Amino acid sequence: MTNLEQFRQETRDWLDENCPASMRQPVKSDKDQCWGGRNWQFTNDDQRVWLERMAERGWTVPQWPTEYGGGGLSQAEAKILKQEMARIHARRPLDSFGIDMLGPALLKFASEEQKQRFIPPIIRGEIRWCQGYSEPNAGSDLASLQARADDKGDHYLINGSKVWTSYADKSDWIFCLVRTDFEAPKHQGISFLLFDMASPGITTHPIKLISGFSPFCETFFENVEVPKENLIGDINKGWNIAKYLLTHEREMIGGFGLLRAGVTTLGQQAVAAIGTRDERLADDGLRSDITAFEIDEMAFAATVERVVDEAKAGQGTGAASSLIKLYGTELNKTRYELLMSLGGSDALFWGNDEDTTVSKDWLRSKGNSIEGGTSEIQLNIIAKRILGLPS
Amino acid sequence: MALILNEEQQMLRDSAKSFITESSPVSSLRERRDRGEEWSPELWQGMAEMGWAGMVIPEAYGGLEFGYVGAGLVMEECGRVLASSPLLSSSFVSASLIASLGSDEQKETLLPAIASGASIVSLAVNETDRFDPTVTALTAQQDGDEFVLNGTKRHVLDGKIANTFIVAAKTAGNADETRLFVVADDAPGITVEASRNADTRLVTSMQFDGVRVAAENLLGDAGATWPALERALDIGAVLSAAELSGLAQEAFERTLEYLKERKQFGVPVGSFQALQHRAAQLFCELELCKSAILKAGQAIDEDLPERSRLASMAKAKTAKTAKLAVNEAVQMFCGIGMTDEFDIGFFMKRAAAACQEFGDYYYHADRFARLGGY
Numbered sequence: 001m002t003n004l005e006q007f008r009q010e011t012r013d014w015l016d017e018n019c020p021a022s023m024r025q026p027v028k029s030d031k032d033q034c035w036g037g038r039n040w041q042f043t044n045d046d047q048r049v050w051l052e053r054m055a056e057r058g059w060t061v062p063q064w065p066t067e068y069g070g071g072g073l074s075q076a077e078a079k080i081l082k083q084e085m086a087r088i089h090a091r092r093p094l095d096s097f098g099i100d101m102l103g104p105a106l107l108k109f110a111s112e113e114q115k116q117r118f119i120p121p122i123i124r125g126e127i128r129w130c131q132g133y134s135e136p137n138a139g140s141d142l143a144s145l146q147a148r149a150d151d152k153g154d155h156y157l158i159n160g161s162k163v164w165t166s167y168a169d170k171s172d173w174i175f176c177l178v179r180t181d182f183e184a185p186k187h188q189g190i191s192f193l194l195f196d197m198a199s200p201g202i203t204t205h206p207i208k209l210i211s212g213f214s215p216f217c218e219t220f221f222e223n224v225e226v227p228k229e230n231l232i233g234d235i236n237k238g239w240n241i242a243k244y245l246l247t248h249e250r251e252m253i254g255g256f257g258l259l260r261a262g263v264t265t266l267g268q269q270a271v272a273a274i275g276t277r278d279e280r281l282a283d284d285g286l287r288s289d290i291t292a293f294e295i296d297e298m299a300f301a302a303t304v305e306r307v308v309d310e311a312k313a314g315q316g317t318g319a320a321s322s323l324i325k326l327y328g329t330e331l332n333k334t335r336y337e338l339l340m341s342l343g344g345s346d347a348l349f350w351g352n353d354e355d356t357t358v359s360k361d362w363l364r365s366k367g368n369s370i371e372g373g374t375s376e377i378q379l380n381i382i383a384k385r386i387l388g389l390p391s
Numbered sequence: 392m393a394l395i396l397n398e399e400q401q402m403l404r405d406s407a408k409s410f411i412t413e414s415s416p417v418s419s420l421r422e423r424r425d426r427g428e429e430w431s432p433e434l435w436q437g438m439a440e441m442g443w444a445g446m447v448i449p450e451a452y453g454g455l456e457f458g459y460v461g462a463g464l465v466m467e468e469c470g471r472v473l474a475s476s477p478l479l480s481s482s483f484v485s486a487s488l489i490a491s492l493g494s495d496e497q498k499e500t501l502l503p504a505i506a507s508g509a510s511i512v513s514l515a516v517n518e519t520d521r522f523d524p525t526v527t528a529l530t531a532q533q534d535g536d537e538f539v540l541n542g543t544k545r546h547v548l549d550g551k552i553a554n555t556f557i558v559a560a561k562t563a564g565n566a567d568e569t570r571l572f573v574v575a576d577d578a579p580g581i582t583v584e585a586s587r588n589a590d591t592r593l594v595t596s597m598q599f600d601g602v603r604v605a606a607e608n609l610l611g612d613a614g615a616t617w618p619a620l621e622r623a624l625d626i627g628a629v630l631s632a633a634e635l636s637g638l639a640q641e642a643f644e645r646t647l648e649y650l651k652e653r654k655q656f657g658v659p660v661g662s663f664q665a666l667q668h669r670a671a672q673l674f675c676e677l678e679l680c681k682s683a684i685l686k687a688g689q690a691i692d693e694d695l696p697e698r699s700r701l702a703s704m705a706k707a708k709t710a711k712t713a714k715l716a717v718n719e720a721v722q723m724f725c726g727i728g729m730t731d732e733f734d735i736g737f738f739m740k741r742a743a744a745a746c747q748e749f750g751d752y753y754y755h756a757d758r759f760a761r762l763g764g765y
């Protein structure tokens with residue numbers, strides 16, 4: 001047996017023993033996701049146990065270095081872990097902006113002391129993070145942001161506001177872009193700060209989405225004091241960190257375009273809903289649209305796989321995050337349009353405010369091609385950075 | 392298995408690229424067209440010397456046994472320069488069929504000759520206007536230790552230059568049973584009719600009038616025939632997708648260059664966001680095609696159960712994307728793109744033809760859906 005085969009066997013055995021049965025059910029609603037954090041209330045004991053067991057091995061972040069509590073797996077091992085988890089339909093033990101966005105940026109840009117301080121609680125799901133990027137007047141043109149941090153000797157003083165801050169009201173800490181130089185060109189006066197959302201001077205107001213839920217907020221800072229050691233990287237050099245973080249965010253959001261483990265394909269769902277005629281889905285038009293979708297879905301999944309494998313082999317372009325963000329989010333929107341179509345009027349069912357329904361998911365999916373940079377912005381990035389088209 | 396090219400495959404791609412751009416530039420297609428020639432025996436000779444004609448043939452029969460991912464890389468490079476050769480029909484599709492179904496003797500006589508390029512073996516399966524291998528009306532009536540073939544075949548690839556055909560027939564008495572026969576091109580009763588297509592290649596229709604074939608020329612057992620044929624056609628679909636992918640990438644790269652050069656309103660037309668976004672979208676589609684073809688190629692090499700669905704996915708996706716690529720190319724080259732003097736039109740014509748070979752978007756989309764249970 002090769003090392004990898006042995007790793008697969010051991011992983012399979014370990015998962016078999018340690019992944020609770022209820023954690024092998026497809027994620028059906030927000031409640032099934034575990035976000036962790038100081039105030040997290042586990043939906044049930046299985047959710048807690050599953051997080052603890054995975055975190056202990058560092059498998060909430062299989063490839064992060066072991067010195068901060070990560071799994072330290074090679075790319076090939078991480079792929080096997082993913083396959084083995086998918087095989088038993090195991091849920092992700094922890095959904096976290098700390099993992100998908102902040103962590104990679106810390107690993108690359110933070111000081112050793114900062115890594116020791118901030119990374120282990122991310123891995124264990126103890127601190128929940130939110131992202132303070134967008135402002136009322138800084139959306140796609142993010143670098144025009146105006147929230148300010150003034151140097152007060154031993155601390156920074158933060159004033160201004162953020163908007164669309166996902167889970168700001170539920171998060172423990174924020175990674176935040178602030179302007180520290182008002183004279184410099186806009187990209188060169190931005191700094192990357194971390195601070196506790198419990199600091200005096202911070203208020204959040206939830207904003208209701210078209211889907212009825214309120215996952216994001218307006219966030220206001222009034223004379224918030226932030227210790228200087230919470231600055232990541234150099235002063236006024238935050239833009240590079242911000243962009244690097246966005247590439248990770250985009251890959252995560254683009255992943256919505258993948259068929260989730262344990263979920264039946266759209267074609268099979270359509271057969272269950274509509275039935276067949278001459279061994280084909282009984283609605284010809286819907287059938288051809290679902291077919292086109294599934295072909296793209298499968299080709300996209302292969303592309304995500306290839307991008308990961310290329311990165312490991314050092315072959316990739318490194319500019320794939322925009323492609324994945326663009327394609328994955330547009331696919332996910334198409335998926336929900338088709339789900340709505342195959343459900344007909346039934347799919348419009350709304351239910352009580354807290355119910356998760358297809359109609360609410362459908363509406364939420366519209367945000368995928370906006371959050372993390374719009375589809376149009378991704379097309380701009382591809383055109384300019386990858387294709388080299390002129391401005 | 393990682394979804395990337397290994398070192399050997401990368402080297403193969405590089406050597407394929409340099410050989411084919413040197414020996415078969417697009418200008419040579421124009422010259423041949425103007426002279427009314429369909430193909431280039433010298434190019435074929437060169438390909439055989441490169442080992443391409445034996446790429447998927449077992450070493451025991453004079454091949455390289457390099458696998459189908461590798462064959463796809465060669466087809467991709469051929470697609471980039473619109474090179475015409477019997478690689479796909481003879482060396483890849485027919486050879487795979489013979490390797491999986493043939494008796495030792497059949498393999499011994501047929502495969503080394505294919506591998507050396509001396510023999511061109513073409514698959515005569517299709518009978519319909521639009522590709523559909525499930526329809527077989529051509530009959531094979533047993534008469535002692537011979538079979539008598541009657542019927543027609545259509546759109547036979549390289550039919551004019553092949554010296555041997557693998558012909559699908561229904562054996563009488565068992566109407567559902569498709570069998571394959573190895574038939575020499577000079578067997579009495581065969582007429583081959585060729586006509587020129589938009590892409591300058593010849594397409595052939597074949598008429599079989601009482602063609603007598605010895606029973607020993609049956610290829611494979613009854614039970615093994617359809618699965619092997621299906622596999623060979625999957626191979627044809629994936630490799631035809633690889634050709635289209637190369638063609639589409641080249642058309643796209645040429646277009647991109649033009650967008651950077653051509654100026655209107657005092658600026659390069661590539662600075663217009665309306666064109667930038669279309670180019671960026673097309674880039675994404677092309678990347679998906681590359682992944683799809685690699686995935687399907689690996690599935691053939693590893694004999695995975697999802698091979699057929701992946702093959703149809705790859706061909707459907709690439710056929711659709713290649714059409715988009717050539718249509719965008721002509722629109723963005725604009726006036727000059729409409730002229731015969733300019734090469735981009737060749738890409739459009741070849742794309743249309745290659746889309747049909749081994750099944751177009753609609754054929755494979757339908758098959759993909761059926762294999763997916765809907």
Ligand SMILES: Cc1cc2nc3c(=O)[nH]c(=O)nc-3n(C[C@H](O)[C@H](O)[C@H](O)COP(=O)(O)OP(=O)(O)OC[C@H]3O[C@@H](n4cnc5c(N)ncnc54)[C@H](O)[C@@H]3O)c2cc1C
Nearest residue numbers: 131132133134139140164165166367370371372373374376
């Ligand atoms: C569900 C959701 C969650 C979010 N979570 C967060 C979060 O946690 N933290 C955070 O900081 N932000 C968050 N955002 C904000 C998100 O990043 C912004 O909405 C996004 O960057 C776009 O900004 P905007 O809404 O101001 O749109 P605008 O920038 O005003 O765009 C309006 C339209 O113009 C187009 N446009 C703009 N510029 C160009 C251009 N150069 N070329 C072509 N078209 C252009 C856009 O594509 C769009 O169609 C979230 C958004 C959503 C929907």
